[in-house]
Amino acid sequence: MKRERMLLWVVVALGLAYAYVMAPSPARAQGSGPITLNFVSFAPAANVVEFQHIKKELFDRVNQLAKGKLVINVKGGPEVIPPFNLGAAVKNGTIDMACIPNAFFEDLVPGVGVTHLSSFTAVEERKNGVFEALGEIYKKAGMFYLGRGQATEHGYFMMFLNKPVEKQSDFKGLRLGGSTSFHGQFKELGGVASTLQTTEYNTAMERGQVDGLTSSVYIATAYGLQSVTKYVILPGFWRSSVALPVNLAKWNKIPSDLRKLMISEMAAYEAKFAPYELEQRNLFIKRFTDAGVKLINLSPDAARWFVTASTEGAWKYAQERQPGDIIPKMRQLLTKK
CATH class of the missing domain: 3.40.190.170 (Bacterial extracellular solute-binding protein, family 7)
Incomplete structure (x- = not known):
């Protein structure tokens, strides 16, 4: 009888140990699926330059390079959230990120309503401290400034x-x-x-x-x-006055390697966008x-x-x-x- 009880306790103990080893830790369980960032644009999905281009050249590329660890989910344009409500939606976490003209949310981020008047290109802003200064302003409003959603030359x-x-x-x-x-x-x-x-x-x-x-x-x-x-x-x-803010709380939950990936790809996208936009501008005027x-x-x-x-x-x-x-x-x- 004693031997049977002892055997029973051994089996239970082994079972508990197996369950403990095989059960995912809280950190592992949380990271078992991809991090999803829901994105909405002020521009309609039919807009090739202001919607489709950033989806293909930035978001799809980030998704590919993240290899399933992070997914930017493009939800749509004004039919999802009215453009003037996008800033508040990012701030309160209704969505995670958006392309928004500065005037649409300047009441939430004082000072950004004049960024379209900048003398500098987006590439210059990342070198001369402007990008970092704007980032600090966004953080005070509960957002992370990823960069210029449309890094254009003058005349836009x-x-x-x-x-x-x-x-x-x-x-x-x-x-x-x-x-x-x-x-x-x-x-x-x-x-x-x-x-x-x-x-x-x-x-x-x-x-x-x-x-x-x-x-x-x-x-x-x-x-x-x-x-x-x-x-x-x-x-x-x-x-262009379009910025790409991300909800700060969501941004801070993204692992550092994926944040670095997004920042690097955003900078590369800004550098490529200006010549592309100039070409497209002339075609659209036609x-x-x-x-x-x-x-x-x-x-x-x-x-x-x-x-x-x-x-x-x-x-x-x-x-x-x-x-x-x-x-x-x-x-x-x-x-x-």
């Missing part, structure tokens, strides 16, 4: 009008719409500013609610402005001219005034919206000496 934004302009006085009184990033420009040019969601652009132009608006040629194309616009004004101005839209190339004097007024107006408006020293500090940070 353009004005689309239904009234012709040639000189400074022609801009006075124009009803101009767009995000708050452009309100300072509109006012400095002598126009009347109104806020429009990108999804409202086509209807506002078609119904004559505005005389024109400022946008990238890609967003303009995605929302069919070539069918409701008469003129495109050149030169263009500023860089879509407008092919549709019968007229290009208005301002004279050198008018062009100089137009770009300067647009930029100064943007800085002034930013200061009005965010009194204090944050905007002067940002101007010093983003301006070549």
Whole structure:
């Protein structure tokens, strides 16, 4: 009897030991599946340059190099989360990361609403301390700044009008719409500013609610402005304002090797995007001219005034919206000496 009991205890002890050895530790269990980062863009999925390109050239590449340890899950565009809600969605963890124009969430990250006015390329910003300085600002808002979702050269934004302009006085009184990033420009040019969601652009132009608006040629194309616009004004101005923030709590849970991979691939993507975008910009402008839209190339004097007024107006408006020293500090940070 005693021998049977002893044998029973040995079997139980061996069973418990086996279970202990074979059971995954908490850390192992947590890492048994891939880390998933859910991504949403402000741009529609049909937008080749602003949606499809980053998915193919950055996210798909990261997924491949991560070898199943990390997956960036592209959920979609504005149909998933309205663009003006993306910043809050990243901050509170509703989604993990997003491409967002700076004006759409500047209230959450004070100062970033002027990054499109930077004198530096994205490559230069990673070398001269601008990238790190922006990163600190994002961290205070509960986000990690991965980089510029669209690292463009100057001239990225353009004005689309239904009234012709040639000189400074022609801009006075124009009803101009767009995000708050452009309100300072509109006012400095002598126009009347109104806020429009990108999804409202086509209807506002078609119904004559505005005389024109400022946008990238890609967003303009995605929302069919070539069918409701008469003129495109050149030169263009500023860089893209799109940033790629990640929820900070989620970012901190990613193993360091995968964080390094994402940062490295983001920097490489920024360097490749600028020449690609310039080529695409010209092709998309041709879509407008092919549709019968007229290009208005301002004279050198008018062009100089137009770009300067647009930029100064943007800085002034930013200061009005965010009194204090944050905007002067940002101007010093983003301006070549």
